[in-house]
Amino acid sequence: MDISSHLATGRRGGFRPPLDHLLRPVIGFNRPRDVLKDPDLDRDEKRAILSSWASDACAVPDRPTLRLAPGAETPVPLLEVLEALARLDGARADA
Numbered sequence: 805m806d807i808s809s810h811l812a813t814g815r816r817g818g819f820r821p822p823l824d825h826l827l828r829p830v831i832g833f834n835r836p837r838d839v840l841k842d843p844d845l846d847r848d849e850k851r852a853i854l855s856s857w858a859s860d861a862c863a864v865p866d867r868p869t870l871r872l873a874p875g876a877e878t879p880v881p882l883l884e885v886l887e888a889l890a891r892l893d894g895a896r897a898d899a
Contacts, residue, residue, distance in 0.1 A: 831875040833857075836888030850892055858885045 833839050839853050856862070857873050857880075864870040870879040 831873065833873060834876050835880060836885045840888055840891060847892065854885055854889045854892065858882060858889065
């Protein structure tokens with residue numbers, strides 16, 4: 805199996821996102837709640853996406869309380885991303 809086919813399949817042999825999506829996991833989501841609602845992502849993948857979104861790499865220049873994910877239409881408040889992470893952690897605690 806070459807590296808591209810390895811990256812295109814998941815642990816269970818199902819479809820996995822292309823390499824660009826893995827390298828920039830926030831692409832394709834406009835709001836943190838969209839990440840939480842995605843049924844194709846497991847908890848660790850959701851955490852990685854939300855953490856990436858919360859990082860300084862997504863900070864809007866001169867607006868440190870806003871985050872703009874690559875490919876997103878509009879910035880979102882950092883607080884919204886952090887609240888989504890907290891909800892994800894709360895769901896883990898309830899499980």
